[in-house]
Every structure is written in structure tokens, then in C-alpha cells.
Amino acid sequence: MYKAPVEEIAHMLSKVAGLDQAMEKGEAGELTPDLLSAILEEAGKFAGEAAAPLYEIGDREGASYSDGRVTMPRGWKELYTAWLEAGWNGLSGPVEAGGQGLPIALSVAVTEMWNSASMAFGIGPTLTIGTVEALHRHGSEKLQAVYLEKLTSGEWMGTMNLTEPQAGTDLAALRSRAERRDDGTYHLFGQKIFITFGEHDLTENIVHFVLARLPDAPAGNKGLSLFLVPKFIPDENGAPGLLNDVNCVGIEHKMGIHASPTCTMIYGGGAGETGEPGAVSWLVGEENNGLACMFTMMNSARLYVGIQGLGVAEAATQLAQSYANDRLQGRRPGNPADMVPIAEHPDVRRMLMTMKALTGAARAICYACGVALDLAHSNDPQTARFWNDRASLLTPMAKSFSSDIGVEVASLGIQVHGGMGYIEETGAARLYRDARIACIYEGTNGVQAMDLVGRKLSLSGGEAVKSLLSEFDAVVEDVRASNRPEFGETANALAAALADLREAAEFLGRNGGDIALYGATPFQRLFSLVAGAGYLARSALASDAAERVALARFMAEDVLADVSGLKRRTMAGAVLAETSVAILA
Amino acid sequence: MYKAPVEEIAHMLSKVAGLDQAMEKGEAGELTPDLLSAILEEAGKFAGEAAAPLYEIGDREGASYSDGRVTMPRGWKELYTAWLEAGWNGLSGPVEAGGQGLPIALSVAVTEMWNSASMAFGIGPTLTIGTVEALHRHGSEKLQAVYLEKLTSGEWMGTMNLTEPQAGTDLAALRSRAERRDDGTYHLFGQKIFITFGEHDLTENIVHFVLARLPDAPAGNKGLSLFLVPKFIPDENGAPGLLNDVNCVGIEHKMGIHASPTCTMIYGGGAGETGEPGAVSWLVGEENNGLACMFTMMNSARLYVGIQGLGVAEAATQLAQSYANDRLQGRRPGNPADMVPIAEHPDVRRMLMTMKALTGAARAICYACGVALDLAHSNDPQTARFWNDRASLLTPMAKSFSSDIGVEVASLGIQVHGGMGYIEETGAARLYRDARIACIYEGTNGVQAMDLVGRKLSLSGGEAVKSLLSEFDAVVEDVRASNRPEFGETANALAAALADLREAAEFLGRNGGDIALYGATPFQRLFSLVAGAGYLARSALASDAAERVALARFMAEDVLADVSGLKRRTMAGAVLAETSVAILA
Structure with missing residues (x-):
């Protein structure tokens, strides 16, 4: 069973990602090193003792749909309620709305734990956190008065509604539409798909943040507006009132995260109690500026998806290590008489070390991104800009690298288990099935790579x-x-890899268009590996633990060996452009 | 829906793997180029039109267990019967037992098709083929008279029983035991797990090939004997008679290949109709020489597991290519007004090309291994030895590389589909779930790597x-x-990769023990990539098709870029041995 690596998380946050310095400079709210440790301990206890035991039933039973309503697996409502009452949802939420105003980096670290316990459990609240940010930054005072406190506490959950059947990556193709009403509200009509936690029975209300078009909006991305659409329209006391014209018409049958309902939502289909069709909605931010508001949510969501990959990787590593220590099979030269734990066999050791190195690298990148987001709130514009840039640069890597290695580490975890890994009861396969979606949602990893190459460099x-x-x-x-x-x-090894990274980055700087786009995915991996190795070396320098030095060395001398090839692939765009014509004819 | 790539398969068999030359020299039985084409066409039709449509129901319903009996999904018995009656099971089986005596390479190629249609469908018969080989080579005339024809035709299916709870990779730890009886038969007792198609309702009898120990057998691997254990003991007419003391006590709940029952078998538990406990068994080969007999099956089975990876890769590539051609999303510089098929976006193109290159490389390696197995039957001892060596060398790569890329290509297939790839109905996730087991069974890919480095070099x-x-x-x-x-x-690029391969191989030759074992897995990938690239270049040279040249070039200039890093990893054993002590403390 999962046990949160509290000491390692504290070390990475403080000594590698820079939270120590932020605390010293008073840029981490009320947080002190002692408080940090106490919070991590508590979170670890909740994740390991309350959440992790419900992972299996969550996967096996899954969320179920009937007649517009989604029922969560047994025990999940109680789990969410306990989590909520412990105050976890508002950890980094705005103080004026009842949040604790603690650093985002801390929220990132505890979210790793929720995801290690169960990715389907981890995902819901991170969307709510995104909606809190969007509402806090872009919502009117009136809107904030009704919703901000309840979303910050998690009493109500928030959702992000972007995708439509014809518009996934390409948001310009969105068709959902909103009509202005005399009272300042809007009526929203349209179908949204793949809406995570779009409907469930965890909370008494659900607040949807929906991208749609006004009748006179320009075409494309610049004609999108963001609307807040409650499932139940709050009455004058702020309590859930009439059912809005919002209807969940089904949930997807997915390979994993079965306890995370993926909903098809119909807005304005006539399902409400308001007396007329159209989902009653409120504008968030300005008309036609919805994409910018949505990106406030999406950047945060991207980091949190990276954290999902990280959380799964940590859980898979623990599971595999534990199995490898227990399972006796084969013999070793020094001890030919007895079977040994498979953790003593070189090939298994290589797998376990790779799992640890990739997990550590992803953790460092994600946490560094989290600390950068905190420091970007600095009152000094230059400092704010510097850290905002850093967060922007790290976000696509945090999302893509961590989700990629989530799958890779989970796959190695299966391999360490041998045949047992393929049996569902073991739990290794569940992690592998869950992890796979993180490479896709919140912008596929290919989109992240294009973002890194096209905008962040x-x-x-x-x-x-x-x-x-x-x-x-x-x-x-x-x-x-x-x-x-x-x-x-x-x-x-690290210096050589840095030189390769610079050469590849310069190549991409000189070559735009398709040449660069063909190289985006290998470049993203290259950059992430180098960054991960750099952070792991920093982790070793800041510690007396022999394990950290050894891990940094393994990362640099073995894992980084991929870098030279990735550089060549990054720079192979012209060959790909040419050969693809015949290959994909 | 899957459509067999008949022309590509014929080209690879004939021009790349060397079946053309075997046919010219009369070493391919009755096979002629025309017959080859006709057989491949027919097989393709069966795979695409009869088998592939049952894949989804096979996955969704799965095999079900009740009271010692396993029921296959709806339609699967009819599918198997039709397949059997068309003569596919005996394609490369011995002529004297009613088989067609055609080349193993041809059997390999059509088996790719069965696995593309559904891996759970493809796997069962390949085990039967293995038992035919073992029985034909090691079984007594009397035993062959009763069983060989029925196994060759597939009227009865065969199984391989190795694994026990405490003995997976480590067969020395097997405990199942056999007692001699006066009539020359044996009574077998023990539990076997993970027995593929150990029980089902496809055929009226099932013939188990079981490793067990005699009472006076030496300890370890040298004390294993191979036994034939029929589910129903044939009566004097050879028809299924009394139920033997063989009992399936349950099937596993697996991540994939749901239509392939994975059985726990109890031998000698008292379940039979024979009047006394002990499964009635017949020795195959000599006492205490069971491992050698079993390896006859396992080598063939290893190649066929590689073919499973290849089959899934081909199916996943077709599915992704078709989706990418249809799905409109995003715009391209030349055509800013309209959405384009995602197959026009560079990052998607890179994925599709990688899928095609890896699939082609795996196909070439597997087919070359198949042709080598055929040529190893030569009457000239020197020729036989040469090709036997070739087959032995290629087998671990065929198994591990093809199964590895099966997972990688299936994963890329999911990624090309975006969110749709994670929805079970699309079919991409099913391929990914199925493919994962091939890296594990019939000797994990780590075991294959050790075999390559320790024995084959x-x-x-x-x-x-x-x-x-x-x-x-x-x-x-x-x-x-x-x-x-x-x-x-x-x-x-190919020449440089060959130089790296030689350097890595020489390093492994100079360094035995753990240093070599730590490098085994990267070396196996390295060797396979170089071999795949070499074969794809040969494929291009033997063809006027621009696609084949472009694919060979992409393989050499992009995919082979991994080789230099793999060489470094192969040679990093000393670093791993040292760092692992602290990392895995």
C-alpha cells in the first residue's frame, strides 16, 4: 500500500525547487519549515490511510450513470467529505475566500500524494482549483460573492468545459453559443464532451466553466467567451435552488480512471426547472476574451496533469520495489543454494533504478514549476516576470514529461511483477491503465511540445x-x-547533455515551420531529461544521502545517454518532411 | 477494421527474409510464389472478415469460468471451427500427420494476421503448434499415433504447463510430481498457474504438456520430465473417454486478452472419473530430459509471441492511420481556411511514421527468424547448423523487440486518437491492453536479453x-x-550503427557477470534496431516502391539515432552495479 515519501518531498520542495528561499524571503505566505513538515505528514497520512484503500473499489465499480445522474463508487462520497472537512481543497486558495493562502508548490506536493493514492481521486479537486483561480482573477465581485468561498472550500466542485465533438485540440471550431438576456445573464446552448466530473454525487452543487460564442462574436479563437453555469442556480441565500438547463446524458467507458466520470453535457436542451430552455449563465471576464480566462485554468491544470503522472510513477515504484523485495526467484553467484529476492538481479535493478530516476526527475520539474508560480506573484514586476517566464517554460515539460514517464514507470512496474503484473488484482495494471490518459488531456503531449518549441523557447x-x-x-x-x-x-555527462540541448535549441531557433514542428517531441524529451538530471544533481549536492548522489549519477551516466540521439531526432525535421510524403502517401 | 497487408507481407517474406531463395532451392516444401500469394490472400480474408469482427465481443465478454468449465465468448467456437476446417492449424504441420508441411515462415506470416485480428484468437493455436513440434520430435510412436493428427489439425488443442506459484522464470523450483505406474503411464500431481487455454469449450479434448518431477529425480532443472496429460483419456478408438484427474479451478482477471483464458490447473486433485487420484500421464521424451523437450516448444512459442506484438502493431497502425486521415482538426499554412486531417500535422506524421518503421522492422526480424527455422531443417549438417544458429540468435530479438514495439506502437496509436483513444469503444485501448502481456510471457523480455547476451553472442x-x-x-x-x-x-547511418553494435558486443564479450547483465536490455534493443534497419534497407533495395526507400531512410536517420545512447547504456554496467547499492538500499 502507498506510503507518502514525505522526507523526499520536503527535500525536493525545499532544497531543489527553491521553496526554502521563498520561505526565507517571506514569499510563501505563513509557511515555515516546521509547518511544511507537519502539513506533508498529515497529507501523507490521509493519502495512505484514507484514500489509497479506496483505489481498487473505485477502479472496479467505477462511476455509474443512470437517467442524468452519476453515482460514485462506494465510499467515495465519504472519502471526499472527509478530505474536504480536513481543509485540503483550500490549501493554496485565496485567504479572503476562506482558503489558507499557502504556496501553490505545497498544493502541488500534496496533490502528488492524492494521485499516488488514486488518480481518479486526485483529478477532481485540481479542476476545482483551476476554477477558483479563474473566478478569483477574472470574475466579477458579485459572482465571486456567490461562488468563490464554496469552490475554495470544495463544498461545490468546479469543471472545465472546452471540448466538443468537432473541437478538441482546435478550440477555434467550438460551436456552443450563448445569448444575452436583459438581466445581464446569458442563456447557453450546446454539447460538451469529455467533461471530467461533469456530474457526480460528491457535492450538492457543481459549477461549470464553459466556453461558448456570443451571436455577434468573431469567428475562431477570438470569439470565445467564458461562462459560469451552475448545476443548481443559487437562491437568494446562496443555497442550491432550481435545476438549471444542464444535463449529463452519458459517461464514457474508459480504459482507466474509472472513478472519474467523463461526461457528455447538454446545455440548453430543456432539462431544467427554470421554465424556459437555455442554461442560465454568467459571464466570467470580458466577452470574447474567454480563451485568456480559460488559460488561467489550463496552465494550472497542465501542471496538475503532470502531477498525476508523477503520482502514478511514485505509486508504481513503491509497488514494484515491494514486490521485488519479497518475490524469491533465481539464484546469485554469491549464494547459489538459495533463491534470492528478484531485487538482487541486475536486470530488475536496472528497472527499479530507472523508475526511481524518472520519478525523481519529474518530481523536481513539477515542483520547480510550482515554486515558480508562487514567486510569479511577487510585487516586484521584474521578479514576477522572471518567475512567470520560468513557470511558462517549465509547464509544458512538467505536463508532458511527467505524464510520459508516468506511463513508462507504470509499465516497468508491470514488468517487474512478471505475470502477476498483468493480473488486475495486483494493482500494477490499474496504475498503467490510469496513467495513459495524462499524456492526452489538457493538451496532448504533442501540443505541449509545440508550445515549448513555438512559444516558450x-x-x-x-x-x-x-x-x-x-x-x-x-x-x-x-x-x-x-x-x-x-x-x-x-x-x-550533464555538461555534455547541456551542450546538446543548446545545440538543439539553437537549431529550432534557426528553423521554424515544419522543420521545427517535426522536432518538437524529441526536443521536449531532451530538455526534460536534462532539466531532470540537473535538478537531481542539485538534490544530491544539497544532501548527505548516498542514495541521492547515486541517483543523480545514474541519471546522468545512464538515462542521459538518450540525449545525443534525441538531439539528432530534433534536428531531423527536413528528413521527416521529405520521407513522410512517400511513407504516408 | 483490419485489412491484411498481403503485398507487404509477401514482399518481406520473399525478398527480405529469404523465402524466395528457399523456394528456388526446393527447401520450402510445395510452396511456390503463386501458392504463397494465394495462401496469404485467403488468410488475409479470413483474418479481416471472420476473425477481426469478433475481437470486440471477445474483449468485452471474455472467457468465463464456472464450476471447472470455461465458456468462450459468443461466436468464438464457431470462429475457431471455421478456421480449423479451412486447414489453417496444420499449415506447417507434419505431412504424415495430415499437416501441409509448408514453411514455418508462412505459418509465422499468417499468424501475424490472426493476431492483428485479435491477439486472444491468435495465441491459442500457436501453443498447439508448439505441442505438435514437441510431440513430433520427442514423443513415442504410440503417443504420436493417438495425438499427433488431432493436434496437427487443431481438432484438439494443446497447452504448455510450466509455471507454478513459486516457479515462474525459475523452473528449477518446480514441485509438481509424477509417479510411475506399472503400465508405463504416470500419475501426476501438482498445481500449475497461468496456463493459457488450459480449459475452454473450443475443442472436445485438450492435451496438456506438463513439466513435473519423478520421485528419484535430481534437484533443479535436470530433474524435470515432460508429460502429456489429456483432459479426456482417449478410448481404444482414440475418442475422448473418461475425464482425467485434471481440473481448472479458476481463471485470471487480466488487463487484456480477455478471450484467452488463463487457467489455474490442479492435477491429481481427485476430480477425474478414473477411480483413483492422479492425472494419468504419458512421458514425452526421456525421463529428466523434460526441459530440452519443453524448449522445443518454447523457442517456437517465443517467436510466436513476437508475432503477437507484430500483429498488434500492424492493427494499431492501420487504426491510427485511418483515424488520422478522417479526423479534421487544426489548419495548415497552405490552407488556412479549412480544417485539415490530422495526418497532415508534423507531430502526428512523426508518430505514424514511427509506427510504420517499428512495425516493419519487427516484421522483418520475425520473418527472418521463421525462414531460418525452415532452413535449419536442411539435410546438410553445416547448412542446418548455420541456420539453426541464425534462428537461435534472432529468437530473443524477435520475441522481445516485437513485443516491446507492440506496446509502443499501440501506445502511439492511442496518442494519435487523442481523447478518443482512451475510450474503449474506439479499439485503440484494447490493442494497448492486449499487447502488454507479450513482453512478459514465454520468458520476460529481460530473460530474452540475458539469453541474447549470455548464450547467443x-x-x-x-x-x-x-x-x-x-x-x-x-x-x-x-x-x-x-x-x-x-x-x-x-x-x-546504418554503417555507424553497425560499428556501435560491434563495439557494444565486444564489450559484452570482454565483460561477463553482472557488468554484462546490467547491459543486456539496452543491448537487445540496440541489436534489434540495427537488424530492423538493415532489413528495411534490404526491403527498399529489393523494391521500386518509393515508400520502402523512405521508410528505410527514416528508420536509419531518425529511429537509429537511439543507437549511440543504447551503446553507452550497454556499457554502463559498472556504474549501475555501483550506484544500485545506494539507490536500492
Whole structure:
């Protein structure tokens, strides 16, 4: 059963991602090192003892649909209620709405734990967090007065409604429409698909944030507006009143995250109690500026999807390590008489080490992104901009790398289990099935790669990348200066990888268009591996633990060996453009 | 829906794997190029029109267990019967037992099709083929007289029983025991797990091939004997008679291949109609020589598991290509007004090309292994030995590389589908779930890697590897000599990869023990990629199709970019041995 790695999480947050410095400078709210430890301990206890035991039943029973209503698996409502009452939803929420105003990085770290316990449990609240941010930043005072406190506490849950059958990645194709009404509200009509937690019985109300078009809106992305659409329209006391014209008409039959209902929603189909068709809606932000408001949610959501991959990776690693320690099979030269735990066999050791290195690398990237989001709230505009750039740069890597390695680590976890890994009761397969969606939603990993190459490399004239890489240069120097022989060739391997990364980035800077787009996915992997290795080396430098030095070395000398090939692939766009014509004819 | 790539399969068999030459030399039985085409056409029709439509129901309903009996999904018995009556089971079976005596390579190729249609359908008969080989080679005349014809036709199905709860990879730990009886038969007692098609209602009898120990057998691997244990003991007419003391006590709840029952079998538990406990059994081969007999089955089974990965990869590629051609999303510079099929976006193109290249590489390796198995039957001992070595060398790569890329290609297939890929109804997730087991059973891919490094590199004093690599050297020269600019840097990239492969192989030759074992898995990938690229280049040279040249080039210039990193990983054993102590403390 999952046990939260509290000490490692605290170390990564404080010593690697920079939360220590943020706390020293008073940029982490009320947080102190002691409070940090206490919160992580409590969260770890909840994740391991309350949430993780419900993972299996959540997967097996799943959410079920009947007649417009979704019922969660047995025990899940009680689990959510206990979680809510412990105050976890509002951890980094706005103080004026009852939140605790603690750093996003801390919220990121505890969210890793919820996802390790069960990804389907972890996902719902992260969407609510996104809606809190959007409402807090873009919503009118009136709207905030009704909804902000309830969403911050998690008493009501929030959803994000973007996708329509003809519009997934391509939001310009959205067709849902909203009509202005005399009282300042809107009537919304349309169909949305793949709506996570669009309907459920965890909370007494659900607040949908929906992208739609006004009648006179321009075509494409610039004609989208964001609307708040409650399932039940609050009455004058703020309590759930009339059922709005919002209807869940079905949920998807998915490979995994069975306890996360994926809903098809009909707005304005005539299902409400309001007396006329059209879902009663309120504008969030300005008309036709919905995409910008939605991106407030999406950036946060992207990081939190990365955290899902990380959470699964940690859980899969623990499960595999535990099995490998217990399972006796085969013999070793030093002990030919007795069967040994399979954790003693080199090939299994390679798998376990790879799982740990990739998980650690993803954790560092995600946490660094979380701390950057916190520091981006600085009152000093230059500091704010610097950290905003850093968060923007790290977000696509946090999302894509962590979700990719979530699948890879879960797959290695199955392999360590041998045949038992393919049997559902073991739990390894469940992690693998769950993890796969994280590479897809909130912008596929291909979209993340294009974002990294097309927008993030050039942030602030390239300074965002330069400043991050110079941090890793400093890590290389610090490793060299440490004179610790246990680092082996870590410094040289990392320095060589940094050189490859720079060469690849310069190539992409010189070559736009398809040449760069063909190279986006390998480049994203390359950059993430180098960043992960840099952070793991920093983690080792900040610690006396032999394990951390060894992991940094393994990462640099083994895992980073992929970098030279990834560089070549990044720069192979012209070959791909040419050969693809015949191959895909 | 799956459509067998008949022309590509014929090309790969004939021009790349060498079946053409085998036919010319009369070493391919009655097979002629025309007959080959006709058989492939027929098989393709059966796979696409009869088998593939039952894949979904097979996955959704699965095999079901009740009271010792397993019921197959609706329509599956009729499917199997039709397949059987068309003569597919005996395609490469012995002529004297009613088989058609056609090349194994042909059987391999049509088995790819069955697995593309449904892996759960493909797997059952391949086990029967293995038992036919074992019985034909090691069984007494009397035993062959009763069973060989029925197994060759597929009227009865065969199973392989190795695994016990405490003995998976480590067969030395097997405990099932057999007692000699006065009439020359044996009584068998024990529990076997993970027995594929151990019980089902497809055939009126099931013939189990079971490893067990005699009372006076030496400990370990050298004390295992192979027994034939029929579910129903044939009466004097050879018809199924009394129920033997063989009982299926349950089936596993697996992530995939739901229509392939994975059974727990109890032998000698008292379930039979014979009047006394103990499963009535017949020895196959000699006492205590069971492992050698079992390996006759396992080598064939390993290739056929590789074919499962290949079959899934082909199906996943077709599904993704078809979706990518149909799904409109996003715009392209040349056509900013209209949405385009996603197959026009570079990142999607990269995925589709990778799927095609990996699938083609796996196909070439598997088919080359199949042709080598055929040529190993040569009457000339030197020729037989040469091709036996070749088959032995290629088998671990055919098994592991093809199963690995089966998962990778299926995963890319999901990614191409975006959110739809995660919905079960689409079919992409099903392929991904099914494919995962192939990396595990019949010897995990880690075991295959150890076999490659520990036994196959040194075959015939290293000549087996040398001769294969010199074939690829010749391919490099032929590409150069072709002077076709469309090959780009194919020759140089392949030559560099061959040099890396040789360097890694020499390193493993110099370093035994753990250093080599740590490098086994990356080396296996490295060797397979180089072999795949070599074969794809040969495929291009033997063809006028621009697609084949472009695919060989993409394979060499993009996919082979991984090779340098894999070489470094292969040679990183000392670092892994050292760092693992701290990391896995």
C-alpha cells in the first residue's frame, strides 16, 4: 500500500525547487519549515490511510450513470467529505475566500500524494482549483460573492468545459453559443464532451466553466467567451435552488480512471426547472476574451496533469520495489543454494533504478514549476516576470514529461511483477491503465511540445531558457567543486547533455515551420531529461544521502545517454518532411 | 477494421527474409510464389472478415469460468471451427500427420494476421503448434499415433504447463510430481498457474504438456520430465473417454486478452472419473530430459509471441492511420481556411511514421527468424547448423523487440486518437491492453536479453553474430552502390550503427557477470534496431516502391539515432552495479 515519501518531498520542495528561499524571503505566505513538515505528514497520512484503500473499489465499480445522474463508487462520497472537512481543497486558495493562502508548490506536493493514492481521486479537486483561480482573477465581485468561498472550500466542485465533438485540440471550431438576456445573464446552448466530473454525487452543487460564442462574436479563437453555469442556480441565500438547463446524458467507458466520470453535457436542451430552455449563465471576464480566462485554468491544470503522472510513477515504484523485495526467484553467484529476492538481479535493478530516476526527475520539474508560480506573484514586476517566464517554460515539460514517464514507470512496474503484473488484482495494471490518459488531456503531449518549441523557447527573447540553463551550468560546476568521487562522471555527462540541448535549441531557433514542428517531441524529451538530471544533481549536492548522489549519477551516466540521439531526432525535421510524403502517401 | 497487408507481407517474406531463395532451392516444401500469394490472400480474408469482427465481443465478454468449465465468448467456437476446417492449424504441420508441411515462415506470416485480428484468437493455436513440434520430435510412436493428427489439425488443442506459484522464470523450483505406474503411464500431481487455454469449450479434448518431477529425480532443472496429460483419456478408438484427474479451478482477471483464458490447473486433485487420484500421464521424451523437450516448444512459442506484438502493431497502425486521415482538426499554412486531417500535422506524421518503421522492422526480424527455422531443417549438417544458429540468435530479438514495439506502437496509436483513444469503444485501448502481456510471457523480455547476451553472442564462437552483421555490411554497400539520392544518409547511418553494435558486443564479450547483465536490455534493443534497419534497407533495395526507400531512410536517420545512447547504456554496467547499492538500499 502507498506510503507518502514525505522526507523526499520536503527535500525536493525545499532544497531543489527553491521553496526554502521563498520561505526565507517571506514569499510563501505563513509557511515555515516546521509547518511544511507537519502539513506533508498529515497529507501523507490521509493519502495512505484514507484514500489509497479506496483505489481498487473505485477502479472496479467505477462511476455509474443512470437517467442524468452519476453515482460514485462506494465510499467515495465519504472519502471526499472527509478530505474536504480536513481543509485540503483550500490549501493554496485565496485567504479572503476562506482558503489558507499557502504556496501553490505545497498544493502541488500534496496533490502528488492524492494521485499516488488514486488518480481518479486526485483529478477532481485540481479542476476545482483551476476554477477558483479563474473566478478569483477574472470574475466579477458579485459572482465571486456567490461562488468563490464554496469552490475554495470544495463544498461545490468546479469543471472545465472546452471540448466538443468537432473541437478538441482546435478550440477555434467550438460551436456552443450563448445569448444575452436583459438581466445581464446569458442563456447557453450546446454539447460538451469529455467533461471530467461533469456530474457526480460528491457535492450538492457543481459549477461549470464553459466556453461558448456570443451571436455577434468573431469567428475562431477570438470569439470565445467564458461562462459560469451552475448545476443548481443559487437562491437568494446562496443555497442550491432550481435545476438549471444542464444535463449529463452519458459517461464514457474508459480504459482507466474509472472513478472519474467523463461526461457528455447538454446545455440548453430543456432539462431544467427554470421554465424556459437555455442554461442560465454568467459571464466570467470580458466577452470574447474567454480563451485568456480559460488559460488561467489550463496552465494550472497542465501542471496538475503532470502531477498525476508523477503520482502514478511514485505509486508504481513503491509497488514494484515491494514486490521485488519479497518475490524469491533465481539464484546469485554469491549464494547459489538459495533463491534470492528478484531485487538482487541486475536486470530488475536496472528497472527499479530507472523508475526511481524518472520519478525523481519529474518530481523536481513539477515542483520547480510550482515554486515558480508562487514567486510569479511577487510585487516586484521584474521578479514576477522572471518567475512567470520560468513557470511558462517549465509547464509544458512538467505536463508532458511527467505524464510520459508516468506511463513508462507504470509499465516497468508491470514488468517487474512478471505475470502477476498483468493480473488486475495486483494493482500494477490499474496504475498503467490510469496513467495513459495524462499524456492526452489538457493538451496532448504533442501540443505541449509545440508550445515549448513555438512559444516558450523565445520567451523574453530567449532569456527564460538561458537563465534556466545557466542554473544547470552552476550545478555542473558545483558537482565538480564538490570533489566527491561518488559523483563519477556526473558533471561531464550533464555538461555534455547541456551542450546538446543548446545545440538543439539553437537549431529550432534557426528553423521554424515544419522543420521545427517535426522536432518538437524529441526536443521536449531532451530538455526534460536534462532539466531532470540537473535538478537531481542539485538534490544530491544539497544532501548527505548516498542514495541521492547515486541517483543523480545514474541519471546522468545512464538515462542521459538518450540525449545525443534525441538531439539528432530534433534536428531531423527536413528528413521527416521529405520521407513522410512517400511513407504516408 | 483490419485489412491484411498481403503485398507487404509477401514482399518481406520473399525478398527480405529469404523465402524466395528457399523456394528456388526446393527447401520450402510445395510452396511456390503463386501458392504463397494465394495462401496469404485467403488468410488475409479470413483474418479481416471472420476473425477481426469478433475481437470486440471477445474483449468485452471474455472467457468465463464456472464450476471447472470455461465458456468462450459468443461466436468464438464457431470462429475457431471455421478456421480449423479451412486447414489453417496444420499449415506447417507434419505431412504424415495430415499437416501441409509448408514453411514455418508462412505459418509465422499468417499468424501475424490472426493476431492483428485479435491477439486472444491468435495465441491459442500457436501453443498447439508448439505441442505438435514437441510431440513430433520427442514423443513415442504410440503417443504420436493417438495425438499427433488431432493436434496437427487443431481438432484438439494443446497447452504448455510450466509455471507454478513459486516457479515462474525459475523452473528449477518446480514441485509438481509424477509417479510411475506399472503400465508405463504416470500419475501426476501438482498445481500449475497461468496456463493459457488450459480449459475452454473450443475443442472436445485438450492435451496438456506438463513439466513435473519423478520421485528419484535430481534437484533443479535436470530433474524435470515432460508429460502429456489429456483432459479426456482417449478410448481404444482414440475418442475422448473418461475425464482425467485434471481440473481448472479458476481463471485470471487480466488487463487484456480477455478471450484467452488463463487457467489455474490442479492435477491429481481427485476430480477425474478414473477411480483413483492422479492425472494419468504419458512421458514425452526421456525421463529428466523434460526441459530440452519443453524448449522445443518454447523457442517456437517465443517467436510466436513476437508475432503477437507484430500483429498488434500492424492493427494499431492501420487504426491510427485511418483515424488520422478522417479526423479534421487544426489548419495548415497552405490552407488556412479549412480544417485539415490530422495526418497532415508534423507531430502526428512523426508518430505514424514511427509506427510504420517499428512495425516493419519487427516484421522483418520475425520473418527472418521463421525462414531460418525452415532452413535449419536442411539435410546438410553445416547448412542446418548455420541456420539453426541464425534462428537461435534472432529468437530473443524477435520475441522481445516485437513485443516491446507492440506496446509502443499501440501506445502511439492511442496518442494519435487523442481523447478518443482512451475510450474503449474506439479499439485503440484494447490493442494497448492486449499487447502488454507479450513482453512478459514465454520468458520476460529481460530473460530474452540475458539469453541474447549470455548464450547467443557466443554461438559457434561468435560466428553467428558475425555472419548476420556481414549481411548488413553488404546491405550498406548495396545502398551506396545504388546511387539513389532518396536513400539520403541511410548507408552512413546504418554503417555507424553497425560499428556501435560491434563495439557494444565486444564489450559484452570482454565483460561477463553482472557488468554484462546490467547491459543486456539496452543491448537487445540496440541489436534489434540495427537488424530492423538493415532489413528495411534490404526491403527498399529489393523494391521500386518509393515508400520502402523512405521508410528505410527514416528508420536509419531518425529511429537509429537511439543507437549511440543504447551503446553507452550497454556499457554502463559498472556504474549501475555501483550506484544500485545506494539507490536500492
